Amino acid sequence: MKKENPAAWYSLRRTLPPWRFGETLADLLELAPRFGIDEVIVKIDTEEFSHGHPDLDWAERYREKLFEVKARLAELGISYSLNPWITAGHADRGRNDLERLPGLECVVGHDGSVAKHCACFLSPVWREHIRALWRIYSETRPQVMWVEDDIRTFNHEPVEFGCFCPRHLRLFGERIGRPMEREELVRAILAPGRAHPWRREYLEMQRDIMVETAAFLAKTVHEVSPETSMGLMSSGPRLHCLEGRDWTRLAEALADGRPLYSRPPMANYYEDSLRGFYYSQDSVKLTRAVLPAGTVELTECENVPFTRFSKSVKFTFLELAISFAYGSEGVTLNLFDHAGTPMRAEEHYGRMLAEKKNYLTALMLATRPEGRFRGVRLIHAPGASAVKRLEPGAAYAELAEDGFEMMQALESHGVATTYQESEVAALAGETARALSDGDIRELLAGGLLLDGAAAGILVERGFGAWIGVEGIAPPVHRRDLSYVVSAEEFHNAGFGGEPGKYLTATLPFLGSASRFCDLRLLPGAVEVSSWVDPDTRRVAPAMSYFENGAGGRVAVHAIEYRSSFGPSFCHPFRREELHGVIDKLSGGVAPLRFSCDGAYALAWRKQAGKSTVLGVFNLNLDDWNRGVFTLSWESGKLPEIRSLDASGNWAEEAEIRAERIPGGITVKVERSVSSDLPLVLRLS
The missing domain is CATH 2.60.40.1180 (Golgi alpha-mannosidase II)
Known part of the structure; x- marks a missing residue:
């Protein structure tokens, strides 16, 4: 895209299948200008009709079609970029590349499952093939070569997490100085309690492999087309903690001296609920926060399976509006199917793009200038997976970073959040273990909201006197408490409460799976709300507020947000509670709250x-x-x-x-x- 673009930038991701190339190209050339499209990202060998890892003869034949696409788009003033659909592979989808690429080594899961298409990044055959393939693509000199989010170590169906193939195990054995079997390593990674040191070592190994792989891909492209920038689709920084991702090193390796493009996932692949946009805006802000300054950001707007049965035109517009409202430079549009259907079959999306471009441009110009988004600062720690403590029998997915539910709890009640500096912050769950003592002291000198799980970790680390807590027990189901909890009474007038104002404790919904933390306060701590029994007797503090000797203001909510956020958590009284607490933590008035x-x-x-x-x-x-x-x-x-x-x-x-x-x-x-x-x- 142009560096100083005066209008909302639309990048259309479009497949032109070789067996219907002429018709779909003519359709694209006719409709792209009418829809206001600025750039076409040609997707190659995509979705239903993907061959897996395409053979080189096929790619050489298709290269000539790409030259034609680029030339015809240039006549219309539309930029040309390229998006190979497969890097390592997202999922087998019935493909067997072991037969088509003899010697290919595929990923092996933590559970021993073995893929037949999804390649291991250490496989020499994969590297030889991808280097030859991407050199062919690079000859067309695209503006951006996009790397899909299959450059990761999770969700390569049938493999869920990691790669524990013989090459990875040998490399890990070299790092620790002895041979290693998959079962032994997985047991160590998922061991309950304090994290086994092998977990960090394995995550660091994965991190190094991914950085080297990114450099390999960029060098492959730049050997042929040095002016092409690289683009990265990612899967959300909390999930990438699972692979120990070092965003700075990965970005530098992939950029290879050129501007880097980022495609943060907005999820909402299909229309389920408007509330899915809480994830979208958070994904945009968090992905931006972990990438280097100067990264060009084009959000990913998806629509699967590409008709209005999947996503309405209005919902799609709101997704675009969120992209530009939160400061993105453009959007990538995956709105039309990849099975050869002309765009005119779902022209309604294109008409919306044209009609809304002036509005989205005005929104972009208002939010793009340098500055900062104001709100409660959310805490992200890339090393969270390395130190997270698991419970017996925990699944691999539980290594992902906590914090998503804290964001939802605040945003759904009109409290804006940010990943930039702020006078007030919020910290939830096991992420607290990944912070240094210095990080924690810095947070405790300002305003800080803690859930019960994070508060327990701070007490364990000697910060109880800083947060007004004498003791706090680990999170348990309320049936395991020594007292009966029926509701939370929000009774403190100093925070907007009043006696008899009750919030249900049946969280997060009727299944009542929430986990509570038995909280004992120090003198000077104020009880904002209390747990009450069926007779409305107050039995324990639910939320507390404390001002410490460092000038900090701390609130503790005695629940684990990860298990507690849901429909039952949300309520007009909850909004009043959170607004009152955030104002106090801000030392006056919050950066922004909305009622x-x-x-x-x-x-x-x-x-x-x-x-x-x-x-x-x-x-x-x-x-x-x-x-x-x-x-x-x-x-x-x-x-x-x-x-x-x-x-x-x-x-x-x-x-x-x-x-x-x-x-x-x-x-x-x-x-x-x-x-x-x-x-x-x-x-x-």
């Missing part, structure tokens, strides 16, 4: 130069009739406010006004907000 007469907001605040952009998506089918943004505000003057209309124009609205409050402002919205269009405001 409305409905449910499920997704709010954001971008500070860019002299302007502040506020926005909120309604992730509920019910319209709201009024809403209030509350935010810290340093200026002595009330801002001028303009809202973004559906045509991409900024205008004043009499129904939207700002008012002063101590330490901040409120922006009151006295008009309806539907799920069809986000409310976006520019304050200056």
Whole structure:
């Protein structure tokens, strides 16, 4: 894409199958300009009709078609990039490359499962083949060569996690100084309690292999086309903890001296619930946070299996709006099938792209300037999997980093989150083990929200006096507590509560699988809420607040968020509880919180130069009739406010006004907000 692009950038990912090439190319050349497409990323040998690892004769024949595509797109002023669908392979899908590539070594799972298509990155046959194949592709000199997210060590069906093939085991044995069998290594990796040192060593081995593999792919392309940039589709940093990914080293190796392109996953491959967008915005922000500055970001908007039975046009628009609202430079669009069906069969998506381009451009220009997203800082630790403590019988997937549910708990109640610096932070679960004592002291000197699991780790590490906790037991099901818990009473008026204000303890839903942490407070700690029994007697603290000697403010919620977040967690009273606590932790007024007469907001605040952009998506089918943004505000003057209309124009609205409050402002919205269009405001 152009470095300083003046409009919302659309990159269409499109397959032109050789057996219907002429028709699908003509369809593309006719419709791409009408849809406002800026770039076409040609996907090769894709999906249903993939051959697995394509043979070189096939690739050489298809290369001539790619030259034609590039030339015809250039006539239209549309950029050309390339997306081989297979690097190592996502899943076997019935393919058997062991027969087609003699000597190919495929991944072996932790459970002994063996793939027939998904290649091991150490396989010499795979490397020889991919080098020859990608040299053929690189001759077309694409703007970007995209590496799919099969450059990872998990989810290579039928293999779930890792590679424990003979080559990996030999290499691991060399690192520890003795031979190693798969079963012994897996037992050590999944051992309960304190992490076995072999787990870290295995993750570091995987990390080094992936960095070297990324360098190999980039060098292969740049030997032929040095001006081509490399692009990386990823699978979410919390999951990549499972492979010990070092994002900085991997990015530098793959970039190979060129600008790096990133395609963060937005999930929502099909339309399930608007609430899926909580993952989308978090994935964009977190992936950006772990990659080097200057990385070009184009989000991944998917639609599988590529019709309106899968995803509505309105849902697709909201996905694009979230991309640009959260500061992305463009979107990659995987909207049309890869089975040879012309785009005109689902032209509704294209009409939307054209109609909404002015709006999305205005949204992009408002949020792209340098600045920061304001909110509660979420903590990500790339080394979380190496130190996470497992319980007996834990599955490999449980090595993934905690923290996703904490994000959902805050965002679904109108509390904006960020991965940038902030006066208040939130930390959940076993991620706390991956932080140094210095990291923890820094957090404890500001505002910090802890779930019970993270609080227990801090107490274990000697920080109990810093958080106002004398003792806290590990998380257990409420049936294993010494007292009966029926509900949480949010009774403290200093945080917006009042006696008799009850929240259910049947979390996260009717199955009641939540885990509770028995909490004992130190003198000076304030009880924000309490657990009550069936007779409404208060039996234990549920949430506490404490101000420590370092000037820090700490709240502890005596539940494990990983097992507790769900429909039962969400409630108007919960919103009041979290808003009151976050304000206290912020030392006045939160960076941003949003309330409305409905449910499920997704709010954001971008500070860019002299302007502040506020926005909120309604992730509920019910319209709201009024809403209030509350935010810290340093200026002595009330801002001028303009809202973004559906045509991409900024205008004043009499129904939207700002008012002063101590330490901040409120922006009151006295008009309806539907799920069809986000409310976006520019304050200056």
